[in-house]
Amino acid sequence: MPASLIDPADVASIEEQLGRTPRGLVRVAWRCADGSPGVVVTAPRLPDGTPFPTTYYLTCPKAVAGCSTLESRGVMAEMTRRLAEDADLAARYAASHEAYLADRRALGEVPEIDQVSAGGMPSRVKCLHVLVAHALAAGPGVNPLGDEAVELLRELPFGECLGER
Template identity: 65%
Template sequence: MTVSEADLETLRTQLGRTPRGVVDVAARCVCGRPTVVRTAPRLPDGSPFPTMYYLTHPAAVRGCSTLEAEHLMEEFNRRLAAEPDLAAAYAAAHNDYLARRAELGSPEEITGVSAGGMPNRVKCLHALLAHTLAVGRGVNPIGDLTLDTLRERGLWDPERCSC
């Protein structure tokens, strides 16, 4: 495990609970605190957990919640239906997510299930942004668009500490 005790304490504060199944900090704030954690596909209690990349940074979480409350997911779903290239890139992001999670294990209960609604719809901006922050831009187009919108709206920017 590449997560320090200090990371775990920060995560407890960010989440308001003890983090479960954390195997790595997949993205960090510019100040060094966790922003995204990578979690095991099976939690310590035995439960399957498909959301491998989990957004923890409070300001990023708030920003995604704001965008979801404003129904940005509906706009993204319309775009997926109307833009074949975007839909294909989103399906590829789903496959990327599954391949990276398989590195940690493959519980049969979540076979083919990624996160955020992939590959066919947008369901959770938090999970899609977490994927982008963990693996970099150019892999998850909806995560990339979410990040762009957060920045444009001044809701959150990973290049500025808002811890």
């Protein structure tokens, strides 16, 4: 497992955000405009040995709530429909899947989940939380549907966390 590069104060903040002890933390990948952790990187294998495919984990409570709101509005189904109709979007989304896998492999090889990314990539949208976390951690242009979801979140309370992204 990769060594944790996370400040104990951040761990305490993340525990408060999640309402539980976080598992497999490696580092903070993105911070809200106020400096609070917003996305963390998790190890591909948890301390108990469990494979964990979610490399980028959304911790900001406003972002989590915003993603849930978007999901309840049918955004995932609409994005999945567009993937089936737009070859360019599907190709860019498949590339984001490969980028996600490469990021996770850099943390360690876990054969059980080697070709499994997260959030439904590469063929559907199953979890906006993961796509937003990936988009925030990797930066604009890596995950097209994550970027779209981040833009939609600007209209919700999470928008204040984004700052100038």
